[in-house]
Amino acid sequence: MVTFTVNGKNHTFNGDPEMPLLWYLRDVAGMTGTKFGCGQALCGACTVHVDGTALRSCQVLLGDIGGQAVITIEGLSADGMHPVQKAWRDLNVAQCGYCQSGQIMQAAALLKDTPSPSDGDIDSAMSGNICRCGTYPRIRAAIKRASGRA
Amino acid sequence: MTAFPPLTNVSRRAVLFGVATGVLVLTTRLSPPAHAQEKKYGGDAMAGGLKDDPRVFLSIADDGTVVLLCNRAEMGQGIRTSWGMVVADELEADLARVKVVQSKGDQALYGNQNTDGSRSMRHHFEPLRRIAAAARQMLEQEAAARWSVPVVEIKSENHGVVHGASGRRLDFGALAKGAAARPVPARETLALKGQSQFRYIGKDGIPLIDNDGFVTGKAVYGIDARVDGMAYAVIARPPVYGGKVKSFDAQETLKVPGVLKVVPIDAPAIPSTFQPLGGVAVVAENTFAAIKGRSRLVIEWDDGPNASYDSVQYRKSMEAAAGKPGKVVRNNGDVDAALAGAARRIEASYYLPHLAQAPMEPPTATARVTSEGCEVWCSVQNPEAIRTDLARRFKMPLDRIVVNALLLGGGFGRKSKPDFASEAAILSHAMGGRPVKLTFTREDDLQHSFFHTASVERVEAGLDAAGKPVAWLHRTVAPTILALFAPDPKHEAPFELAMGAVDMPFAIANVRVENPEAAAHTRVGWFRSVSNIPHAFAVQSFVAELAAALGRDPKDYLLELIGPDRLIDATSMSDAWLYGEDPKRYPFDTGRLRRVTEKAAGEAGWGRKLPEGRGLGIAAHRSFVSYAAVVVEAAVNARGVLTIPRVDIAFDCGGVVNPDRVRSQLEGAVVQGISLAMLGEISFKNGRVEQKNFDGYELTRIDASPAEIRTHLVDTTAFDKPLGGVGEPGVPPVAPALANAIFAACGKRIRSLPIRDQLRKA
Numbered sequence: 001m002v003t004f005t006v007n008g009k010n011h012t013f014n015g016d017p018e019m020p021l022l023w024y025l026r027d028v029a030g031m032t033g034t035k036f037g038c039g040q041a042l043c044g045a046c047t048v049h050v051d052g053t054a055l056r057s058c059q060v061l062l063g064d065i066g067g068q069a070v071i072t073i074e075g076l077s078a079d080g081m082h083p084v085q086k087a088w089r090d091l092n093v094a095q096c097g098y099c100q101s102g103q104i105m106q107a108a109a110l111l112k113d114t115p116s117p118s119d120g121d122i123d124s125a126m127s128g129n130i131c132r133c134g135t136y137p138r139i140r141a142a143i144k145r146a147s148g149r150a
Numbered sequence: 151m152t153a154f155p156p157l158t159n160v161s162r163r164a165v166l167f168g169v170a171t172g173v174l175v176l177t178t179r180l181s182p183p184a185h186a187q188e189k190k191y192g193g194d195a196m197a198g199g200l201k202d203d204p205r206v207f208l209s210i211a212d213d214g215t216v217v218l219l220c221n222r223a224e225m226g227q228g229i230r231t232s233w234g235m236v237v238a239d240e241l242e243a244d245l246a247r248v249k250v251v252q253s254k255g256d257q258a259l260y261g262n263q264n265t266d267g268s269r270s271m272r273h274h275f276e277p278l279r280r281i282a283a284a285a286r287q288m289l290e291q292e293a294a295a296r297w298s299v300p301v302v303e304i305k306s307e308n309h310g311v312v313h314g315a316s317g318r319r320l321d322f323g324a325l326a327k328g329a330a331a332r333p334v335p336a337r338e339t340l341a342l343k344g345q346s347q348f349r350y351i352g353k354d355g356i357p358l359i360d361n362d363g364f365v366t367g368k369a370v371y372g373i374d375a376r377v378d379g380m381a382y383a384v385i386a387r388p389p390v391y392g393g394k395v396k397s398f399d400a401q402e403t404l405k406v407p408g409v410l411k412v413v414p415i416d417a418p419a420i421p422s423t424f425q426p427l428g429g430v431a432v433v434a435e436n437t438f439a440a441i442k443g444r445s446r447l448v449i450e451w452d453d454g455p456n457a458s459y460d461s462v463q464y465r466k467s468m469e470a471a472a473g474k475p476g477k478v479v480r481n482n483g484d485v486d487a488a489l490a491g492a493a494r495r496i497e498a499s500y501y502l503p504h505l506a507q508a509p510m511e512p513p514t515a516t517a518r519v520t521s522e523g524c525e526v527w528c529s530v531q532n533p534e535a536i537r538t539d540l541a542r543r544f545k546m547p548l549d550r551i552v553v554n555a556l557l558l559g560g561g562f563g564r565k566s567k568p569d570f571a572s573e574a575a576i577l578s579h580a581m582g583g584r585p586v587k588l589t590f591t592r593e594d595d596l597q598h599s600f601f602h603t604a605s606v607e608r609v610e611a612g613l614d615a616a617g618k619p620v621a622w623l624h625r626t627v628a629p630t631i632l633a634l635f636a637p638d639p640k641h642e643a644p645f646e647l648a649m650g651a652v653d654m655p656f657a658i659a660n661v662r663v664e665n666p667e668a669a670a671h672t673r674v675g676w677f678r679s680v681s682n683i684p685h686a687f688a689v690q691s692f693v694a695e696l697a698a699a700l701g702r703d704p705k706d707y708l709l710e711l712i713g714p715d716r717l718i719d720a721t722s723m724s725d726a727w728l729y730g731e732d733p734k735r736y737p738f739d740t741g742r743l744r745r746v747t748e749k750a751a752g753e754a755g756w757g758r759k760l761p762e763g764r765g766l767g768i769a770a771h772r773s774f775v776s777y778a779a780v781v782v783e784a785a786v787n788a789r790g791v792l793t794i795p796r797v798d799i800a801f802d803c804g805g806v807v808n809p810d811r812v813r814s815q816l817e818g819a820v821v822q823g824i825s826l827a828m829l830g831e832i833s834f835k836n837g838r839v840e841q842k843n844f845d846g847y848e849l850t851r852i853d854a855s856p857a858e859i860r861t862h863l864v865d866t867t868a869f870d871k872p873l874g875g876v877g878e879p880g881v882p883p884v885a886p887a888l889a890n891a892i893f894a895a896c897g898k899r900i901r902s903l904p905i906r907d908q909l910r911k912a
Contacts, residue, residue, distance in 0.1 A: 015407065015408070016407055016408070016438070016439070016442075018438075018442070019436070019438045019439075020438060023436055023437050023438035026374075026437070027382060027436035027437050027438070028436060030376060031367075032367070032370070032371075032373075032374035032376070033366070033367020033368065034367070035371075035373070035510070035511070035559070036373065036437075036511075036512070036589070037510050037511075037512075037592065038592040038843055038844050039441075039591055039592060039843075040592070040843050040844070040845070042592075042843055042844035042845055043510065043592075043844050045510055072367065073366065073367030074366065074367045074368070076366075080362060080365060080366040085365040085366065088361075088364070088365045089357065089361045089362075089365055092228075092355075092357065092358050092361065092810055092811075092814065094226075094358065094360075094361065094364040094365070095226030095227070095228070095814055095815075095818055096224075096225055096226030096509070096510070096511075096557070096558060096559050096560045096561075097226070097360065097363070097364035097369055097557070097559070098371060098509075098510045098511045098557075098559025098560060099510045099559075100364050100365065101367045104365060119857075122852075123852050123853040124853065126852045126853075127851045127852055127853040128851075129851075129852070130510065130844060130849050130851060131510070131821075131852075132508060132509055132510045132560050132562070132822070132849060133226045133510075133560060133818045133821075133822075134817055134818035134819070134820065134821025134822050134825075134850075134855070135814070135817070135818065136821060136852040136855040137817050137855070137856075137858070137859050138814070138817070139852065140852070
């Protein structure tokens with residue numbers, strides 16, 4: 001049995017320890033804000049924070065996260081007004097929106113570690129997150145806006 | 151989620167105006183158009199046609215909340231927001247008090263719902279305005295009756311009706327019930343607003359209706375559907391198109407904790423239309439268990455007739471076909487004589503590989519099938535295709551098939567096919583009616599798509615002594631989408647040819663387009679902008695090649711070929727399709743193509759001095775009855791590493807309803823165009839797709855995306871012209887503009903996509 005928290009709430013799990021956190025969140029816990037994109041840590045759609053670090057939840061196995069604190073898009077802020085979420089709204093960043101949970105979680109982690117990222121910092125930190133709609137120009141602009149740079 | 155029996159709608163506190171529940175709507179049907187005998191075009195020609203009954207699409211609650219049913223799929227084009235803008239404007243409603251609710255699939259009720267072809271605003275702008283104008287007039291008539299004043303003294307503004315003389319005002323909510331009982335005004339009595347009165351239409355910066363859901367994770371996509379008691383499934387499909395299961399052993403699979411059942415699914419006959427491919431399904435208590443169980447299946451496949459499909463060999467066969475004459479699909483003048491008499495002849499061939507749409511949300515559907523009916527929850531571009539398939543499959547009347555259309559995590563053509571919903575339904579049926587969610591993993595998506603065609607395009611021109619083309623011969627060779635429906639067709643369909651091959655507008659006296667044979671060995675389908683991609687790449691690359699051979703400026707030379715402003719009738723170019731539109735309403739307006747070309751060039755600073763290793767490339771193309779031109783700035787360093795400092799795209803789609811979403815579509819089109827040019831390739835070996843996931847099928851990431859994308863909307867208030875499409879037409883000119891920029895930067899001509907490491911120096 002493994003115990004951990006998701007958005008501050010305790011979760012315990014008895015099943016297959018090889019189950020990735022992604023499928024636990026989506027299928028078992030019913031928290032569908034975290035998205036499936038590739039299952040191989042190639043696209044970033046499933047990004048969550050584990051003990052404060054942005055990780056691909058498709059590669060985080062339940063057997064390995066005992067005692068850790070998971071934050072998902074649903075728990076990034078109480079009111080949906082984290083500076084990154086606000087900037088995403090202000091600039092209408094999303095097109096289909098599907099990858100944006102992961103983009104936002106990645107961007108929030110970037111800004112926590114690097115409050116004033118350069119253009120290079122942004123491209124580097126966000127290059128693991130694919131957007132098939134091509135919202136990259138607005139993602140860059142929104143991160144700058146959230147950082148107070150623009 | 152919706153309870154069985156299915157014919158219930160979202161619950162609302164009060165629905166006072168209109169009935170969007172599928173019951174009373176049957177009482178009102180607009181009479182058919184007067185000239186039913188005439189050939190129909192546009193939305194009227196689509197299955198289900200266009201509907202504009204306000205009682206079907208609008209309801210107003212007693213608190214004044216306007217609910218608009220959107221019958222088009224939302225897949226990132228922002229259509230829900232744009233529809234809200236149109237209706238709020240024409241209704242004189244406050245957009246903040248308009249809720250947009252997704253309609254279920256029901257083409258008889260809502261009209262055509264097949265969200266592809268860049269049609270959702272182009273076809274529905276006018277019906278939406280009529281819906282809102284009719285509702286507004288009913289509200290005004292109700293107010294006039296209550297106040298006993300002539301309706302001409304009344305007007306609607308800011309979500310209410312006012313009588314100026316007496317200063318009285320009633321909110322829409324207070325009038326809704328009475329208004330709903332009034333007859334719907336006849337179409338010819340509707341008074342649409344003047345363009346100068348638009349409050350939302352054409353306004354920039356309108357927030358997306360779905361923003362909250364997008365940024366908080368609460369938006370519900372097809373893959374997010376949750377139905378009580380549902381099981382989860384994945385399928386091992388035949389790796390070769392046309393293959394089937396010879397034998398399988400599920401012993402180890404059934405030992406995986408959580409695995410419930412293994413279900414073989416029959417392979418379809420070829421051609422397979424939109425049918426599932428068959429295979430072996432694993433149904434489990436969660437997606438992970440299903441995937442794990444599938445990995446332990448032992449399956450022996452019969453690969454069938456396409457077992458030797460090999461992209462390298464296939465390219466050679468297409469190149470050979472392009473070297474010989476083929477079926478003539480457009481012929482003006484005498485190309486052979488003009489070529490024979492030309493001062494100079496130049497030719498080039500281009501190759502473009504298969505692509506996969508790869509929407510970030512892979513195809514996924516949840517279905518429940520019982521003897522009472524089928525209910526499906528999924529993200530789908532064409533819900534009616536699911537309904538008709540399931541009605542046939544389970545021998546049920548159409549009204550027992552309910553499709554709940556959820557948000558699409560991207561579509562790009564892939565989700566206009568119902569195969570994944572059919573699979574979910576087959577599995578629910580096999581599970582005795584337990585709901586089943588069927589998920590494509592990314593590997594499944596890339597190997598079992600309906601792929602963008604592969605093609606060889608050979609173009610030859612004869613030039614006179616002054617360098618002006620006197621002959622144009624284009625041979626296009628590509629497997630056709632028709633192979634989904636007919637046994638072994640060898641020629642492109644009229645609609646494929648009319649995507650940039652036959653509808654080539656240049657002012658050249660002798661033009662011949664030929665289509666030599668090519669057989670399909672995989673499922674070929676629709677990819678955002680479809681055959682415009684190879685055709686525009688060839689035509690627009692070739693124009694720059696001609697300019698280079700003549701030592702001319704490529705922009706000036708392109709403008710010369712576009713020639714004097716004129717309106718070209720589609721039929722004169724042997725274009726029998728024209729995106730389903732009326733040739734009289736949508737002539738090819740070369741002046742519009744010229745203007746976007748000049749706009750892109752001007753905004754990009756065409757001719758400006760650039761450092762060593764940098765160059766500008768230009769391309770212009772009309773598709774989906776809109777006009778787009780792109781200038782790419784490319785930088786190629788000494789090691790042959792390409793970066794893209796800037797892209798300018800100019801666009802003319804006629805009147806622009808939602809400038810922010812048109813710009814976002816163009817930004818996305820640029821990135822998708824760059825992605826397919828730089829990296830996009832699905833290749834086959836031994837009949838199997840070689841790419842497994844995003845490591846093999848790479849997509850452009852943020853760090854390789856252009857440093858700057860600048861969008862330039864041209865003639866945005868031209869609502870006097872019929873609207874053009876928006877979602878797709880930005881894509882085609884991007885790849886050739888990039889190839890032309892690379893040539894300008896470093897002298898290397900790209901004739902084969904993807905570019906990948908073609909520029910690299912050891």
